[in-house]
Amino acid sequence: MLSPSADDLWFVPLGGTGEIGMNLNLYGHNDSWLMVDCGVSFDEPLTPKRTNDNVTSSHQSTTSSQVTHRVVAPDPSFIANQKDSLAGIVITHAHEDHVGAIPYLWQRFQKPIYTTAFTAEVLRRKLARSKLANKIPIVEVSANETVNIGPFSVTWLAITHSLPEPFALKINTTAGTVLHTADWKIDANPITGEPFDATLYKQLGKERILALVGDSTNAPKPGFSVSEGSCYDGLLSTISAKKGRVIVGCFASNVARLISLARVAQKTNRYLGLYGRSLLNMYAIAKLQGIWPDDLSIADPQHLGYLPANEVLGVATGSQGEKNAALARLAKDNHPHLQLEKGDTVIFSSIVIPGNEETVGRLTALLETKGVEVIHSENSTLPIHASGHPCAEEIKLMYHWVKPEIAIPVHGEHEHLQAHANIARECGIQKHYVGRNGDLYRLAPQPSIRRQVIKTGRIPLAQD
Incomplete structure (x- = not known):
């Protein structure tokens, strides 16, 4: 069994490296492990196609013919088999690919969870539907707070993303310090929360940061990501021109987008209704946490069907084509509260x-x-969606500010990781390791990567 010494600082991804989704990361130091995030993916096979080498086995050649499972998580066996050495679990933010596996997997670890108030409330509501309600110790932390978790000293650093309270982590040990960015972007007008604060990351450049473990999702894209504020402007211009009903499909967790759409409804004299339990749940959490503006109202979605078409603005789940979600039901004319007609508009404020x-x-x-x-x-000439991930120029700025000795691209498929590594090289980072789940990244005392040391895989959590 692998066990790091007091001189070692290791990084081991069990999920989310070489793929997008189901993030589960481990840091190892002084006979202990720290878990960062524990997420899921949806409608995935258990044996994904490998895209990061030239060898593809017969059972990995395609995913189209494989059986998919409704909810899939990384196989946690490596750490579950040595849970006594797991010091704790840190959740960076409330997206499903970072927190969604906790209700299913926590019994295998039985360790405290450290996260901030919004994410904690999202997690508690998930647990309320399981046998673990009120049984998991959740420790709430605040921005810039430092918590000692075993031999790891973890500081929560505010960052901007596409939902409330996203955080990067500064993980300090006697063997070295790592910046784990989690999902992030540079957004001067994020709608929810404070604008991106570069001074936090410039300050890290004055310390010795051994490694930056960072988001790679949009690394192949040049330039900068679109601000949530610009997305509001694009949605307002697009919806203002429409005469019929307007339904917007977006990710339920994007509270900033919901607030923007509520403001659009106010500006265009429409009533806003939410279609889908996950949307209503996120709205309720945002209200509870004081994130939702007091001057923005939501209409009862059951009432919108009786209004004139030009007064209706709905937000619906199912932007990825999920067959039982609200958008699919509206398309099939079997939604109980609303019917779409010729002249109406559906806007996909999301990516595929x-x-x-x-x-x-x-x-x-x-x-x-x-x-x-x-x-x-x-296909829109106006910005009606804003990604929550950094494009190439944002990643460059982060490297110029933080000045790590090692770059570890994560959160992406091979092409994203390689693009991230190329950016790090351009920024003068001499060591950069492109790997995948199951690789052992040895950050200290001597940096190296050992390929496929840990057995990894996927497990189904629920099926249709």
Whole structure:
């Protein structure tokens, strides 16, 4: 069994490196491990296609013919088999690919969870639907707070992303210090929370940061990401021009987008209704946490069906074409509260996650057959979606500020990780390791990477 010494600082991804989604990361030091995030992915096979080498085994050659499972998580066996050495679990933010596996996997670890208030409330509501309600110790922390978790000293650093309270982590040990960015972007107008504060990260450049373990999702894209504030402007201009009902599909966790749409409704004299339990749940949490502005109201979605078409603005779940979500039901005319007609508009304020092209295409065709105009973000001349991840120029700035000795690209498929590594090289970072789940990244005392040391895989958590 692998056990790091007091001189060692290791990084081991069990999920989320070489793929997008289901993040589960481990840091090892002084006979202890720290888990960072514990997430899921949806509608995935258990044996993904490998894209980061030239050898593809017969059972990995395609994913299209494989059985998919509704909810999938990384196999946690490596750390579950030595849970006594697990010091604790840190959750960086409330997205499903970072927190969604906790209700299913926590019994295998039985360690305290450290996170901030918004994420803690999201997690508690998930646990309320399971046998673990009120049984998991959740320690709430605040921005800039430092907590000692075993031999790890963890500081929460505010950052901007696409939901409330995203945080990067400064993980300090006697063997070295790591910046774990989690999901992030540079946003001067994030709608929720404070604007990106570069001084926090410039300050790190004055310390000795051994490694930066960072988000790679948009590394192949040049320039800067779109601000949530610009997305509001684009949605307002797009919706203002429409005469019929407007339904917007977006990710339920994007509270900033919901607030923007509530403001758009106010400006365009429409009533805003939320269709989908996850949307209503996020709205309730935002209200509870004081994140939702007091001057923005939400209408009862059951009432919108009785209003004139030009007074209706709805937000619906199912932007990835999920067959039982609100958008699909609206497209099939079997939603109990609202019916779409010719002249209405559906706006996809989201991107199509790779692998969902067919399901989104079918949904689009169904809507267009009804005479509904469909606007996808990638085809819009106005910004109607803003990614929560940094593009190339933002990643460059982070490296110039932090000046780490080692770059560890994570959160992405091989092409994203390689693009991230190339950016780090351009910024003068001499050591950069492109790996995948199961690799052992030895950050100290002598940096190196050992390939496929830990057995990894995927496990199904629920099925249709």
